[in-house]
Each structure stands twice: as structure tokens, then as C-alpha cells.
Amino acid sequence: MDLAPSQLSVIKTGLDAIGREMAVNLRRSAISSIVREARDFSVALTDARGEVVAQAECIPIMTAGIALALRGIAQHVDLSELTEDDALLMNDPYHGGQHLQDIYLLTPIFVDGELIAFGASTAHHVDIGGSHAGLSAHATELYQEGLRLPLSRFSVSRDFNDPRGFVRQIIAANVRVPDAVIGDLQAQFAASDTAARRLTELVRRQGRDEVLQAMSDVKDYAEKRVRAAIELIPDGVYRAVETFDATPWDAGTAEVVAQVTVSGSEIAVDFDGSSAQILGNVNCPFASTVSAVQSAVRCMLESPDIGFNEGCNRPISVSAPYGSVLNPRPPAAVRARLTPASRVFNAVVRALGQAVPHRAVATGFDTTTAIAVSKRGFDKYQVSLEILGGGWGACAEHDGPDALDNPISNCANAPVEALETDYDHFRIEEYALAEDSGGAGTTSGGRGIVRTYVATVDDVSVAGYADRHTAGPAGIKGGADGGTGSFTIRRADGTVEELDCIYQEVLNRGDRITIRTGGGGGYGTAQRHNRPGER
Secondary structure, three states, X not given: OOOOHHHHHHHHHHHHHHHHHHHHHHHHHOOOHHHHOOOOEEEEEEEOOOOEEEEOOOOHHHHHHHHHHHOOHHHHOOHHHOOOOEEEEEOOHHHOOOOOOEEEEEEEEEEOOEEEEEEXXXXXXXXXXXXXXXXXXXXXXXXXXXXXXXXXXXEHHHHHHOOOOHHXXXXXXXXXXXXXXXXXXXXXXXXXXXXXXXHHHHHHHHOHHHHHHHHHHHHHHHHHHHHHHHOOOOOEEEEEEEEEEOHHHOOOEEEEEEEEEEEOOEEEEEOOOOOEOOOOOOOOOHHHHHHHHHHHHHHHOOOOOOOOOHHHHOOEEEEOOOOEOOEOOOOOOOOOOHHHHHHHHHHHHHHHHHHOHHHOEOOOOXXXXXXXXXXXXXXXXXXEEEEEOEOOOOEOOOOOOOOEOOOOOOOOOOOHHHHHHHOOOEEEEEEEEEXXXXXXXXXXXXXXXXXXXXXXXXXXXXXXXXXXXXOOOOOEOOOOOOOOOEEEEEOOOOOEEEOOOEEEEEEOOOOEEEEEOOOOOOEOOOOOOOOOOOO
16 A cells, blocks of 8 residues: 555654653653653554554663564564453563663554554663662672563453552562552553554544554655665764773773774674673663664764654664673673663764764763662652763854753753652752863863752662763863763761762761762863853
């Protein structure tokens, strides 16, 4: 069937609207601040094979990762046996997942008894068990990081909606804040319900055959647009190396080596030469490596308005040595996988910047700075988890933005008021821009964040991780490097403790921990550049 361009456009708009409404409903239904406020989730509508046809603009590494999580779904589940009461759940980093906190939920969508699509979502859950509330900073293997869920089919009415259901009980029994985790899973179900309702309405308006054809056509069209954009990049082999601090794991400075080959309408990225996997939580599952590459390539194309679906990924291939930090052997720990994944993004952007210098950009702080603040009470836990951003790199046209999460994460900063409403074991004393943290240049790198947490009771547990505490992100074309980050504890008695880039500590009443994130690199000749309003 050939659809008229006008009808394809109408149906594509309808599919995209489904994704956006899924995202809105998931966020509004969520319980935890990491999902509700920081928006650490992603949603998608897939076809019956599990290939993404439409997604909302949420977390890029999750957005690209949904297709990887669903790839080969028919190899694990007999799709002909699925019913409207079934759902699929997984978080396994070694079978298409990201890290254990990101739980994928897929629900089949039937119209007139026929399976035509899946509603898909992933959300970062505030706790998934493991050796430490919120995140296990010193884990050396996956088993210490929490509950691992292989791709599994279950009955929603029997196994989840019923409080005695097995899936609901197995999750609730293994996490510290079951109300928040189960509540956020219910929010994911709300997103899937939205997908089923709206897609059924679209089929009723436009026709079953027309919608199915459009689901195929939008992928082909996206592939065509991506290939056309890649053809604008000069053929060649471009190489870049990025590093991250692995000294907490006795691994020195780890390297991410990217060789990007552009050939016609295709891009191949090879990470041969990257560091071996690390005995710590800073390994990157291959699905996250691929997601970071896809996100970087899209940022460097001349056509940024291409809708994201599985067709976008067809011209891009990725390889990384098995046993490396970018494709680790199980059961390597992977909680901080965004550190190497961010260097993947940086390396690909830098490499392609050699090919298309007018799109080159200085490196940003581009580091997930995570902090978990938890308190064990007599009968329950309080667990707060936050992701803090830093400054982005500058480019020829403008300064780097201030205080943003890194480009492949894209979490929002949780408002102080929301956190202090939800939790009473800490308060936030300071929240400000880190002045002079951006690299100077013709245009300046963005500035980082300073955020100080004060324990209001004894025995408050804090844990976190970051990168770029020893060397800031590089400027380009003569621009200065961006500033570094730091973690500092000031005890109530005045004692000051400087922490490593990964830590687990205990605060007592009046103790403070200050999180400082760095800025982005500058662009152009390194000279003082005043931002608007500065003197």
C-alpha cells in the first residue's frame, strides 16, 4: 500500500503525539522525585516486532536504548501467545538493558484481537536493592547493585495488580522504598494505557492497514533522512580519544578510543583500543555504548529535525571489544555507566567535528554527578536520588549553557521545595552557579552547579559518583579548559573532608556535603569573555 504524503504526515503526527502524551502521563503519575521532578524516564511506541516508531524527547541514552532492549524480543517470547493481560519486564544490562535502576516495561496493544504494537517505557527507579540505598558506589559486581530482572512475560491482573501477585511481591520485597518503586511502575503502566487508547483511536480514524503501513514508512523515511545527512559529511576516518578518572578502582586514567569511519551514507564507530573493563561500577553495557553513539551522531548531523525511530539507527554500526569498559563481561558492575558513555559521546562528537568543523563544539563537563541521600527509620527508608548537571561546551555561535545535565542524560534539576516537601532527613542550604567554572574563550563554556545538603538528623547515609575531579573538559581552537568538580564534607565541628569522585559516607545532624560540578570548555582564543550582565 502506498500512502499519500499528506496522509502519512497526519498519521506520523498522531504517532508522535501518542509518545508525547505517554511522557506527560508517566511524569504526572510518578511517585519518586527522580522520575516526577528530574524526569529520568523515556517512552516509546513500537510496532508488533518491537521496533520503535515514535518516541517522546526524554532521556537520549534511554531513548536510543529502548530499541536495543526490545531487539530480538520474539526470540524470548512467543508473540502469538500474548494477550491483553500480558506485559513484559526487564532491566538486565547484559541483554539490552542499561543499568539495574532502569526498568523497561512493555505492554502489547491489540486492536480487534490483533497485536499491532507495544507501549514501551523505562524509568530510573529510586532504589532497586543492592548493598546501599539509592546506589551502591563501591560495588564490584552486578549482584551487589540490586535486583536483576530478565525479560519476562507476566499476567498484569494476576502478578502485578493483585497485591499478592508474584511480580509485585518480588520487586517490593527487594527494594527499600516499595511504595515509590511500585508507584513508578504503575506510572509506567499509565503511559502504556495511554498508548493503547490513543493508538486504537488512530486506527479507528485512519484505518488499520493505513496505520500499519505508516508505522513502516516512518522508519524508512527517517532512514532516508539520516543517510542524506550523513552523505553531507566528507568520507574519511576520524579518531578521538577521551579519558575518565578510574583511580578509585586502581585503574589509573581510562581511555575511550573512537575511530569513526564515514563512507557514503553510513557511519561505523569502532572502539578498539579502549580500556579493559574495571573492577568497579564504572563499566558501560554495550547497549549504553550504542545509545551514546547514536545520540552523538544525531547531534552532528545537519538535519536535527529528524523524528527518532528505529530507521534512524540503520546507517550506524558500532563495535567495541568484548571485555572492555564499553562492552564488559558479566557480572561487571555498571551503575555509573554514564561516565564512560559520556566519553563515548564526547569522542564521537570530537571526531566528527574534524570532518564538519563548522559544527565543532568544545567538550562539556558532561558527567553524571549522582547523589543518594538516605535515612533508615524504624519501619521504613527515606531515599532521595538526584542527578546534577554542569556546564556545556561553547561553540562558534554562542557560550555553552549553564547548569545542564549532560547531553545523553538530560535530567532536570529537582526543585529544592519539592525535595524538602518529600524528605525531612536533610535540607538544601545552597543552590547556585559555580562562578568562573566555564573555560574562557571567544565564547565561554557554561558554568557548573554548587549544591549543599545539610543533615537534619543523625545517621544520614550519602553516596555518589562523578568524573572530571582532576582534569576539566577540553576547550577547542584555543579555548581554555572547563573547571573541575568536587565533593566536600564539612562536619558540624568544623572538620573538612575532601572526598574522592566516588564515595559512601555518613552524615550526622549539622554535617554538610557540598557538591560542585565543573564547567564546559571554551571556544576560540583563550581570553576573558564576559557574559551578558557581567562586568
